[in-house]
Amino acid sequence: MNNLLRLREGGAEWVRDDPWQLIRETTGEPPAGPLILPLPQWLALNADTTTALEGVWLGPDDEVTNLIPWFPDLPLIALDFPSFRDGRAYSQAYLLRTRFGWQGELRAIGDVLRDQLSHMRQCGFDSFAVREDKSAEDALKGLAGMSVLYGRSVIEPRPLFRRR
């Protein structure tokens, strides 16, 4: 992926040479190199192992609890936004990070756009595969969002009334 933004300590960077390849549908021989597979294929591949080969992506209907047994070795989880107006991945991200303790990379894929990046960041995503036809450099401006968060989020679990 070459249109990727990733959070780094104290900021974010545009990653031009990200090695992961997103596999939307598995037809024929998969390409070489680290892959992000759809959940059914990924589960098939890892049925007999807990070493968690390759990364996995979940659609909004997929249950995040499927992945818990592989957490210690899983290299990457991606959550798909089939449309930027489909907000289910925000709740999946919340559950992965807050309830089930996923600490590895959590990547937003699909219809990933500048004006939603700050919400994704708040919900615990730390890498963002910006939609291919959009400028990742421009999208960087969307990561910061607002300085005030009334409620709480994955990266700020205390609501404002506990910080006020």
Place this chain on the structure above:
Amino acid sequence: MYQYDDYDRALVFERVAQFRDQVERFMAGELSEEEFLPLRLQNGLYMQKHAYMLRVAIPYGTLGAQQMRTLASIARDYDRGYGHFTTRQNMQFNWIELAQVPDILERLAQVEMHAIQTSGNCVRNITTEAFAGVAADELMDPRPLAEILRQWSTINPEFLFLPRKFKIAICSAKQDRAAIMMHDIGLYLYCDDSGQMLLRVIVGGGLGRTPILGLQIREGLPWQHLLSYVEAVLRVYNRHGRRDNKYKARIKILVKALGIEAFAKEVEEEWQHLKDGPAQLTDVEYERVASAFVPPDYRSLAGTDLDFGTRLAEHPAFARWVARNVQPHKVPGYASVVLSTKPGIAAPPGDVTAEQMEAVALWSEQFGFGEIRIAHEQNIVLPDVPKADLYALWCLACEQGLGSANIGLLTDIIACPGGDFCALANAKSIPIAQAIQARFDDLDYLHDLGDISLNISGCMNACGHHHIGNIGILGVDKNGSEWYQITLGGAQGKNSALGKVIGPSFSAAEVPDVIERIIGTFVRYRESEELFVDTLARIGLEPFKERVYPKVLEVSA
């Protein structure tokens, strides 16, 4: 009134800057129409038939004199000199230029107002009843919790792209004037014997094309758990609500599909993870917010005012206005006044001119504590008026066209903007409202008829709440022409009910006759001072149908 602190202020100004940038990018072609759509909706901006419409939030229907003056200035400088109060206690401006919206929002931010989440598939403006804090039958003031909910739901990152819009209302009075049964979440706040504040939580109510009354999922929830419980409901809805069909996407459809027990179980399971966590409200936070809603410095007045009594006796028109438009107040010597925005053909329901807004702002300072409320019936409330000043206020209100003595009467029509403005509407609402108001212009007769609510929506989305009008009128499209379907028996409040369709729909020209026949039937069967809804409940729909559809009767006879 709640006053912004540095956080609240920073948020609204940052939001203005953010939207200004988004508008510029849209106008420069960097954002597509599709990408811009939810951004503008979440800033209150709709595309209507003729122009953009901006919906300004009036949180739980409360605003100050200065805020009202700002709305007047926006009407004057950016619109055509008027605005429209909605059934969700907000204000809509109908003739807005996109490029000017950031400046309008900035002007609003300067008086601690905004248009955030007045539209879009997110948590909308939190509503409560217009008499919160002053109603004689109030148990507790619901506004502190309404404000706490407003803050929590504002730009809450997880819940900005829900399957569909999400409306929350809270009420804490003997009469439910906030229609909590018609909301995605309805909250009823009450006290137990030890004085502990508790919440009854109702979910899955709503109007629209599938009108459903909400069902209770929780009784006796201690108030500290308000946010965690609402979060649990929202997370279950966000994950499992339907997204394949916009007409099946409201939470009511999910609740219906799962059944209330299974839905409640899901919520309860989710809540177990959240309760007693950081979202639990603290006494400190409650006190911080509640301190903004302490009662003003009421004067010590006699419960009865001699001069007021004399005026009542001398001026029957004033007495009639007092009987309909003045509500009892908690504090002796005070009353709450409802200024009717339904003068008849002079103006559509809910429409108020800049001049009227400025007059209301002035009266709120002259006769009260500078506070104004908007009722979901689209009228304006001055909550704290000494009884001794009622006559003076009535005279001024009449001069400004805000003195109609018709609150709760047949001509106090709730109506959406309808096909004159709205891109969604199947049919016009305003001309229907005005034709009915013109037909029933005898105030004595209207007063004799007593309480009758008549609600008009221009389409199934039901912004005019037609299902819960005693008489409901719904605009429908038949082969490209406008028709109107009539329902009877709807009601709001504790005895909420959805109206029943009486038969085939009518043309616009027929509607006033039909309403006249319905009222004629009521008068014929009415026993003494019986209310319309009670007569209807006693005799059923049939006598009304017989009078409304006589030809059908002849054929079948």
